[in-house]
Amino acid sequence: MKKINRNFFKPFMFICLGLMAVMLMSAAEPCEPPGKPENVEISDYGEGYCTIKFNRPTVDGGAPITNYIVEKRYRGGEWMRAAKQLAYVIKVADLEVGSVVVFRVSAVNEAGQGEPSDPTEPFVVRGK
Numbered sequence: 001m002k003k004i005n006r007n008f009f010k011p012f013m014f015i016c017l018g019l020m021a022v023m024l025m026s027a028a029e030p031c032e033p034p035g036k037p038e039n040v041e042i043s044d045y046g047e048g049y050c051t052i053k054f055n056r057p058t059v060d061g062g063a064p065i066t067n068y069i070v071e072k073r074y075r076g077g078e079w080m081r082a083a084k085q086l087a088y089v090i091k092v093a094d095l096e097v098g099s100v101v102v103f104r105v106s107a108v109n110e111a112g113q114g115e116p117s118d119p120t121e122p123f124v125v126r127g128k
Contacts, residue, residue, distance in 0.1 A: 034107040034114040035059035037068065042103070042123050049093040050123060054105050056088065063109040071116065075100040097127035 035057035043053035052070055070090050072082040082092045082103065095101060101123055104116040 031062035031109060031111045033112045034061040034063075034065055034109050036115045037105040037107055037117045040103065040105050040117045040120055042120055043089065045123070045126055047127055048095050048097055048125060049091060050095065050103075050125070051089060051091045052083075052103050052105065052120070053089045054117065057107050057114065060107075061109050061111055061114065063111060065107045065109050067108040069106045069108060069113060071104050071106070072101050073103075073119070075122070079104070095125040097125050099125050101125060 037054045037057050040052060040054040042050050044051035054068075056065065065086070067084055067086050068088075068090065069081060070083040070092055071079045072092065072095070073079045074096065083090050090105075092103065102119040102121070103123075104119045106116045107114045
């Protein structure tokens with residue numbers, strides 16, 4: 001049987017160790033989009049605006065929440081983005097006076113936008 005030269009395998013051994021180290025470092029837990037915010041309600045209102053208040057989601061998806069998106073829907077319409085902020089109380093302005101509107105909130109992290117909250121009760125936008 002031939003004697004195998006150990007020096008022949010050393011470069012391959014270092015390459016394998018390096019690849020294993022890179023794989024272990026990049027094997028951090030992947031994050032998911034966050035859960036839905038809770039207890040969404042209208043806490044204040046005035047002429048053509050209202051303020052939405054809510055609690056953060058119980059699940060952040062494994063990454064910090066970077067924003068909250070408030071969406072509005074007028075009666076019979078489609079969901080539209082109304083505001084985007086990193087806050088638990090968000091003012092939504094430029095609402096159509098006299099219209100009926102509902103709101104929902106979604107949390108966002110590095111994995112993307114999470115499931116939206118349950119919608120608020122219908123709200124009639126006040127005028128003068």
